[in-house]
Amino acid sequence: MKREINVIDLKFNEELMKIDKPRKIVIHHTHNPNLTVESTHKLHIERFKWAGIGYNYFIEKSGDIFQGRGMYVGAHAKNHNRDSIGIALAGNFDEDLPTEEQIESLVDICLEFMINYDIEPIRVIGHREIEGVEKTCPGLLFDMDKFRELLIERLDKIK
Template sequence: MSKGKWTHLIIHHTGAEEKDTAQVRRYHLSLGWRDIGYHYVIERDGRVVPGRSLELAGAHCIASGMNQKGIGIAVLGNLENHPPLPAQEKALKQLVGELMGRFQIPLANVLGHKDVPGAATACPGRFLSMDSLRSAVMAGGVGGGSSGPAPPAAGNDGRERIYRVQVGAYKIRNNAENMAGKLKKAGFPAIIVEGTLDSSP
């Protein structure tokens, strides 16, 4: 399979509390598959374990043809029951950023399994926030399809200067969630930050 065909990154959880990647691989092989279905698995200590070769189509997401065009990344564990461990979150952010740069994949094409059109699943679990992941990757200055953002300018005090874009502030959380949903639908990463009237971002 040509590596140039990878256009998406699909994020999963393994959905069970397996001991390690080897256990997941044994299970997938027992189903008659040629190898583990994911291209990468992130273990509890943050170690990124290569899975299925990137020369092969995946076996992780049939919906929208993602097995053929989406690199499958799985976080070990059932993230319906608990959040990923800090080491896993860090490794996931780094791996996503690296693959986006390597294959020129835009941030809008980094999807949770359940976000893929046609997928009927809760994967990657309610405790893995795709909004937080995209925001962390964006803050890290990694982006597909371009050479990346320009380095931030330094202020007079020598600290790096950043620029935030705020769309609105709402007293009702549901209104904030509706706006965030519209932004995400339009392809813009959006997160909700809770504060008070006198707090700054």
């Protein structure tokens, strides 16, 4: 179950604060299917003037998981960053489905966080499920209910 998380040297423009106790996981898509962890980091600095990549973790189409901010407060879900882990998948899931490799990696990393931080499956949410969010993120084709069912199924196998 435990997947390797790739760590690359991303330079942040300010000191980041540790996440105290994550209470939920927020799933995102990049919308631009060509983004990588590095290009997202650069985009978030240049366009949004953030400290760096806003997501805590990033899953490329190959299923490779990269650390973004890691377990430091992200910039991915307004008013929810201090108590959530933001995971972005490269792709536009309004138009395409995530790759099987991405889903497998997402399940694995979510289960790891759910077990380590006692996060219930219902607290694994799509960005669009946050009150006030008008985006489709993580995309119209990404079925959050089915994803949560998959997490429950896998959790039952572990226990």
